[in-house]
Amino acid sequence: MTGSQTVWLYAVTRGDADSSPPAVRGVAGEDVRVLTEGPLTAVVGSVDARRFGPDVLAGHLENLDWLATAARAHDAVVAAAAARGPVVPVRLATLFSSDDGVRELLRGRRGDFQSALAAVTGRAEWGVKAYVDPDSLADSLSAPDAATVPTGQSGAGSAYLMRRRAKLAARQSAQSAAGEWAQQIHARLRPLCAASRLHPAQDPRLTGRRDWMILNAAYLVDQDRTEPFHALVRQLTEWQAGLDVELTGPWPPYSFAVPEGAQPGERHG
């Protein structure tokens, strides 16, 4: 490695895992390497320091095409490592000036990484997103006020106000019903998983869906519970009219390798 290179860290795996590097290219099209230090192995790639220095990188991250490409490449390496054994994914854009820095990290946080690896062993992350169609939800909720709007003596202005109020009330009850559904879905899925984490709802402009996203959750599921988990998700899709439940995954356990002190969500069992 020359002085003009910097080290991109993708993931940490067990040192006793297959120590040959995964056969994928990294974020800079580089060959991926592994560094083993005691019981841990880091999956890394050497990238051009000029293209990945802090200043340049900050600019890259402002470029959507670059970000999308880097995110997909990073994920491809993490997924390839995850296909071979337990993996702790590392957040995008974590760079070291040399392999020694990575080795030092593996030594210094050996216990953290080992317990994180133990927590994800034999498990995979599944994403569950729930959407409701606001119109069909409002229809399914009775809106008695709207039906009894007086049309006579109170005058057109007053009728308009009452209709408007009824519409607002219907929208509010739709929102609270949607929140209720989200909680119930989450409560039913939780017993089938080892841990869960709730992500913020995605912006409808990004999902391209007009429907309300009422749940954007990640569940860490034991491999032998995958089938019941999937069956329950399918069942929930049919649970209510206007409700759509989407399953994504399996993911490497990104949502369950969170920094210490942060709120990783809930651990079950």
Added chain:
Amino acid sequence: MADGPLAARPVSLVDLLDRVLAGGVVVAGEVTLCVADIELVQISLRLLLSSVSALTAGSPAAAARTDPEVQ
């Protein structure tokens, strides 16, 4: 875990960014960007939004439900 499903799974960019920018272990690299996690997510959100040409009106649910915990 088989090689196939993970390698072949179709992944939406939004779902992926939820994970690679807000998930994954955070370690202090020597060169690591000192960009706070939340900022990275906001940058990507802003970028994504600006790339969406046809902006539709945001639903009130999306605004109301940005809290990370449902309960």
